[in-house]
Amino acid sequence: MSGGTSIRDRLYEQPGPRTRRRVAAFTVVALIGLGILIYLIVRQFAEQGQLEVRYWDFFLKWSTWRFLLTGLLSTLRAALTAAVIAIALGFVMMRGKLQRNPVPRWIAVAAIEFTRGVPTLLLIYFFFLVLPRMGVNIGAFWRITLPCAISASGIIAEAFRAGVNAVPKGQTEAALSLGMSPLLTFYRVVFPQAIRFVIPSLIAELVIVLKDTTFAYVVSYADLMQKAKVLITSHDSLVSVYLVVAVIYILINYALNKLSDRMARRMNRTVAPAKVL
Amino acid sequence: MSIQTASDVPMIELKNVNKHFGSLHVLKDISLSVKKGEVVVIIGPSGSGKSTLCRTINRLETIDSGEIWFDGAKLPEEGRELANLRSQIGMVFQSFNLFAHMSVLDNMTLAPTSVRRVPKAEARAEAMRLLERVGVGDQAHKVPAELSGGQQQRAAIARALAMHPKAMLFDEPTSALDPEMIGEVLNVMTELAREGMTMVIVTHEMNFARRVSDRVIFMDGGSIVEENTPEAFFSHPRTRRAADFLQSIQK
Ligand SMILES: Nc1ncnc2c1ncn2[C@@H]1O[C@H](COP(=O)(O)OP(=O)(O)O)[C@@H](O)[C@H]1O
Numbered sequence: 297m298s299g300g301t302s303i304r305d306r307l308y309e310q311p312g313p314r315t316r317r318r319v320a321a322f323t324v325v326a327l328i329g330l331g332i333l334i335y336l337i338v339r340q341f342a343e344q345g346q347l348e349v350r351y352w353d354f355f356l357k358w359s360t361w362r363f364l365l366t367g368l369l370s371t372l373r374a375a376l377t378a379a380v381i382a383i384a385l386g387f388v389m390m391r392g393k394l395q396r397n398p399v400p401r402w403i404a405v406a407a408i409e410f411t412r413g414v415p416t417l418l419l420i421y422f423f424f425l426v427l428p429r430m431g432v433n434i435g436a437f438w439r440i441t442l443p444c445a446i447s448a449s450g451i452i453a454e455a456f457r458a459g460v461n462a463v464p465k466g467q468t469e470a471a472l473s474l475g476m477s478p479l480l481t482f483y484r485v486v487f488p489q490a491i492r493f494v495i496p497s498l499i500a501e502l503v504i505v506l507k508d509t510t511f512a513y514v515v516s517y518a519d520l521m522q523k524a525k526v527l528i529t530s531h532d533s534l535v536s537v538y539l540v541v542a543v544i545y546i547l548i549n550y551a552l553n554k555l556s557d558r559m560a561r562r563m564n565r566t567v568a569p570a571k572v573l
Numbered sequence: 574m575s576i577q578t579a580s581d582v583p584m585i586e587l588k589n590v591n592k593h594f595g596s597l598h599v600l601k602d603i604s605l606s607v608k609k610g611e612v613v614v615i616i617g618p619s620g621s622g623k624s625t626l627c628r629t630i631n632r633l634e635t636i637d638s639g640e641i642w643f644d645g646a647k648l649p650e651e652g653r654e655l656a657n658l659r660s661q662i663g664m665v666f667q668s669f670n671l672f673a674h675m676s677v678l679d680n681m682t683l684a685p686t687s688v689r690r691v692p693k694a695e696a697r698a699e700a701m702r703l704l705e706r707v708g709v710g711d712q713a714h715k716v717p718a719e720l721s722g723g724q725q726q727r728a729a730i731a732r733a734l735a736m737h738p739k740a741m742l743f744d745e746p747t748s749a750l751d752p753e754m755i756g757e758v759l760n761v762m763t764e765l766a767r768e769g770m771t772m773v774i775v776t777h778e779m780n781f782a783r784r785v786s787d788r789v790i791f792m793d794g795g796s797i798v799e800e801n802t803p804e805a806f807f808s809h810p811r812t813r814r815a816a817d818f819l820q821s822i823q824k
């Protein structure tokens with residue numbers, strides 16, 4: 297298998313001329329459909345008066361953007377922190393699940409199933425409502441960050457485990473036969489190879505974490521979404537603000553997905569996969 | 574009765590070893606002794622338990638009953654002692670198993686530096702010497718996937734040698750190779766044998782086996798069916814099953 301191909305390239309064969317024509321025709325139809333849809337939405341907005349200048353002119357002011365950008369920074373800070381914690385937790389859970397000793401394995405399995413099963417919002421309410429009653433008081437930042445991290449950790453643990461299992465068994469056997477300990481084998485031989493399978497799903501998970509942080513309004517953490525709500529109230533302009541904020545979220549997540557593709561491709565190139573026999 | 578000296582102690586000794594995979598009895602009461610410096614070739618049809626036998630010697634496979642001794646000590650079951658023992662037994666696999674994410678040179682130095690604490694520079698110098706010796710010195714800075722199969726297998730042999738093993742196990746080292754690359758690997762192995770390395774080799778290369786081995790073990794259905802000198806085994810085997818097998822592989 298050659299190095300530079302993505303999964304997508306491997307799944308689909310090169311299109312022939314007829315397929316290409318069909319794809320082109322479909323693209324034209326889809327674009328026309330999309331155009332009509334946008335036209336209808338804009339017309340609807342215009343009829344409802346949503347396109348009036350007063351709903352949009354405050355976006356010409358720097359102060360509006362500065363207000364939104366501080367919210368965006370808070371969002372990114374929370375998402376990044378949550379992601380780092382989730383990856384750390386996920387790694388520990390994965391190590392637990394791969395132990396031969398049943399005690400850590402069972403704890404890890406329970407933790408993974410729990411965190412995968414419970415809705416993020418429920419965890420947020422737990423940190424927001426239940427923990428304070430129990431006398432645990434943490435700031436708004438952690439009340440959004442920790443639930444988001446916990447919620448993502450189980451899925452990340454499973455992604456790590458899938459990556460580890462995808463590394464050919466012979467790699468482990470070769471390391472052990474050289475006298476390397478199981479721990480050394482894991483950290484120097486298996487995990488470095490597993491990580492390249494894992495990076496794309498890790499970034500996909502980061503996107504979900506970022507989206508989960510929009511629950512921050514529950515705990516009154518001043519993230520992008522919270523700032524948007526303030527703007528909506530002060531300018532009485534629901535549609536325009538939501539549109540702009542949605543575009544910001546989409547752009548960030550699009551960038552993350554692009555990054556994931558690029559990294560997956562780069563990894564495939566530099567560490568050519570072990571020859572499969 | 575003479576006092577046993579160190580050189581009388583067998584390098585590898587299996588006593589009544591049994592092994593099951595579920596209900597499958599893969600190794601049936603295997604007893605085998607390999608002297609220091611001896612080259613033993615294991616021959617037999619596919620599925621007869623050759624790989625499993627090979628892999629029990631460094632405990633990549635555990636055994637159900639019996640004993641395995643290496644250089645006068647019983648095989649440890651786990652932990653540091655097991656790792657230490659494995660570091661004294663080189664193993665070469667059919668699928669090479671070079672570490673795919675690092676250069677050939679790093680493949681060579683990983684175990685010596687991390688297990689034996691050999692200083693990096695020293696390990697690299699030794700690695701280059703060994704790579705030159707097996708003829709892949711110019712490939713040191715490439716990753717394994719950039720090498721041909723024959724080059725990978727020679728590098729894998731060099732990697733095992735970097736731990737200065739007392740014995741080497743080879744499990745069909747040339748079976749995954751294109752025909753034109755088999756010779757280069759067998760040459761390296763022949764030279765090792767000539768230098769006095771203790772070797773256990775599972776192979777289907779009959780000419781090589783005949784030329785290099787001191788003893789041939791024929792396995793079938795999990796048992797050792799015949800043990801013989803290479804001359805006798807290949808010209809007039811004692812057992813019917815060995816004769817049939819030799820017949821079947823001569824096209
Ligand atoms: N890990 C395993 N689990 C179950 N059965 C196995 C395993 N490894 C080998 N076997 C079986 O044990 C028998 C002997 O295998 P092996 O030692 O690889 O034979 P050989 O190397 O002589 O071809 C075969 O029937 C094989 O299918």
Ligand SMILES: [Mg+2]
Nearest residue numbers: 623624625745
């Ligand atoms: Mg085999």
